[in-house]
Amino acid sequence: MSTRAVVVVGAGPGVSGSLARRYAADGWSVGLVGRNVEQVALLAEELGAAGVRVETEIVDMTGPEAADAVRRVAERLGRVDVLHFNPSAFRERDPLELSVPDLLADVALGVGALLTAVQAVRPLLVEGGRITVTGSMAADRPWHRAASLGVQKAGVRNLVHSLDATLRDDGIRAVSVTVNGTLGDDGPFSPDRVAEALVAAARQDEGDWRTEVPYDG
Structure with a gap:
């Protein structure tokens, strides 16, 4: 199969949906992996109606079936040119309220699931392939009332350097891509604008490659 393909992990509305549409507009096949049946189905139906080849899997990325689900999508597409990772957990707890088990559960989704996804698609990730991750200013400027989110975003950025x-x-x-602003429906931090920044980051010149790209709107 020669058509380029993107696999979006954490697929749904927002940035992940905009990114799927952006690659689809360039003629790419799209793999959608998410845990919300309705959200994934709506996005798949929209893309399919536009003539896009879409493969989907519904799975909890922290569960035991996650790797197999991502692998199945990649195998059905036949290749992976871009793997995009979007999941994170928002839990409104400050450091005195946040339990260790809850912190570890959130990190398992926002950081550990990236390992699961990369290892699952690696056999089909082509030379020239790219792994992109939705980052956040929370990595550097965490809100104390959502302490685990900052840990996730700092951790996933660190893992990207190692990958x-x-x-x-x-x-x-x-x-x-570190999004230095609050996502909104319109304006410079709309999902469509952030998706454009993610595509641009994936298309950096190899000689000047940066493993973290800030997006300031």
């Missing part, structure tokens, strides 16, 4: 160092000799690069 890039591991895969770059195989012609595969990884990048996180």
Whole structure:
């Protein structure tokens, strides 16, 4: 199969949906992996109605079936040119309220699930492939009332650096885009604008590759 393909992990409304539409507009096939049946189905139906090839899986990315689900999508597409990772957990707890089990559960989704996704698609991630991650200003300027989110975003950015160092000799690069603003329906931090920033980060010149790209709107 020669058509390029993107796999979006954490698919649904917002940035992940906008990114799927953006690649679809360029003629790419799209894989959608998410845990909300209705949200994934609506996005898949929209893309399919536009003539886009879509493959879907419904799964909890912290569960035991996650790797198999991501792998099935990749295998049905036949190749992966871009893997995009979007999940994170928002839990309104400050550090005195946040329990260790809750922190670890959130990190399992916002950081650990990236490992699951990358390891699952690696056999089908082509040379020249890209791994992109939706980052956040919470990595550097966390809100204390959502303490686990800052830990997740700092951790996933750190993991991206390691993934890039591991895969770059195989012609595969990884990048996180740090969104330095609050997402909104319109304006510079709308999902469509952030999606454009993610696509631009994936298309960086290899000689000047940065594993973290800030998006300031």
